[in-house]
Amino acid sequence: MRSIRLIWIGKTQFPFVQEGISVYQKKLRHYVKVETEEIHASKYASGTVDQWRRQETEKILKRLDRSELNVFLDENGKRQTSAGLAQWFEKQMTLGWPRVNFIIGGAYGFEKSLLPANFTCLRLSDMTFTHQMVRLILFEQLYRIFTIIRGEPYHHV
Amino acid sequence: MRSIRLIWIGKTQFPFVQEGISVYQKKLRHYVKVETEEIHASKYASGTVDQWRRQETEKILKRLDRSELNVFLDENGKRQTSAGLAQWFEKQMTLGWPRVNFIIGGAYGFEKSLLPANFTCLRLSDMTFTHQMVRLILFEQLYRIFTIIRGEPYHHV
Numbered sequence: 001m002r003s004i005r006l007i008w009i010g011k012t013q014f015p016f017v018q019e020g021i022s023v024y025q026k027k028l029r030h031y032v033k034v035e036t037e038e039i040h041a042s043k044y045a046s047g048t049v050d051q052w053r054r055q056e057t058e059k060i061l062k063r064l065d066r067s068e069l070n071v072f073l074d075e076n077g078k079r080q081t082s083a084g085l086a087q088w089f090e091k092q093m094t095l096g097w098p099r100v101n102f103i104i105g106g107a108y109g110f111e112k113s114l115l116p117a118n119f120t121c122l123r124l125s126d127m128t129f130t131h132q133m134v135r136l137i138l139f140e141q142l143y144r145i146f147t148i149i150r151g152e153p154y155h156h157v
Numbered sequence: 158m159r160s161i162r163l164i165w166i167g168k169t170q171f172p173f174v175q176e177g178i179s180v181y182q183k184k185l186r187h188y189v190k191v192e193t194e195e196i197h198a199s200k201y202a203s204g205t206v207d208q209w210r211r212q213e214t215e216k217i218l219k220r221l222d223r224s225e226l227n228v229f230l231d232e233n234g235k236r237q238t239s240a241g242l243a244q245w246f247e248k249q250m251t252l253g254w255p256r257v258n259f260i261i262g263g264a265y266g267f268e269k270s271l272l273p274a275n276f277t278c279l280r281l282s283d284m285t286f287t288h289q290m291v292r293l294i295l296f297e298q299l300y301r302i303f304t305i306i307r308g309e310p311y312h313h314v
């Protein structure tokens with residue numbers, strides 16, 4: 001795997017989330033090339049939630065390539081421990097994917113009927129976090145995964 | 158319940174975590190009185206992990222009162238959805254606890270043998286987060302719980 005891309009919908013709004021992302025993005029760069037891609041959110045002024053969800057999902061799919069590994073973050077995804085995720089990730093690294101994409105849905109999630117069959121789906125928690133917080137939590141977790149893979153002590157403190 | 162207290166070990170180190178806590182603490186204050194209490198971390202220069210863990214757990218226990226509801230955050234705790242947690246919390250609110258304490262262990266967690274029998278234990282995720290990030294995640298989740306209890310729409314965006 002040459003690089004990781006995080007794809008999300010809409011600007012990162014809270015400055016603290018932006019700062020946290022920068023902290024972990026910088027740490028993660030010691031291990032792998034990391035890109036982020038921000039997709040415009042739908043205009044939530046007119047239309048319905050279903051329409052916005054569908055529009056945003058379509059925009060995401062246009063940015064994806066079937067030759068890459070695409071991991072959708074979703075509350076119905078597979079539960080993983082950090083160690084389990086690291087193990088899975090390490091295996092993926094041997095499979096020669098040119099890039100791994102982690103995709104965070106917008107404020108209203110994905111339109112699942114549009115997603116490819118057997119899509120890979122990951123759950124960060126049984127609890128629901130805002131899609132903004134998920135960006136930060138995912139970044140911290142990716143950094144943790146790489147420290148586990150490299151056998152380095154995670155800085156507990 | 159008159160108030161919520163979050164208890165944790167050691168200073169909040171990353172400025173972004175501190176800022177995020179402030180954001181949600183402010184929002185949460187619309188619903189309930191919120192206090193935080195920081196307990197000094199052990200000096201990790203001398204001694205062993207077991208000693209530090211025991212010391213810190215003892216310091217936490219000194220700050221707790223059996224007449225209050227004490228909830229320990231732990232990776233072996235009960236998994237909850239946000240809605241499930243809100244429901245549980247709402248029930249606790251009717252039971253007349255003077256205060257609910259959420260306790261986040263230090264860098265090395267709790268010495269479980271010291272904790273009271275049948276202690277209440279909550280798991281935020283199957284993944285492991287730093288005890289610093291847990292502060293922020295817990296605050297966001299408490300805010301979410303209160304919006305659920307009050308039947309208010311959580312701001313998705």
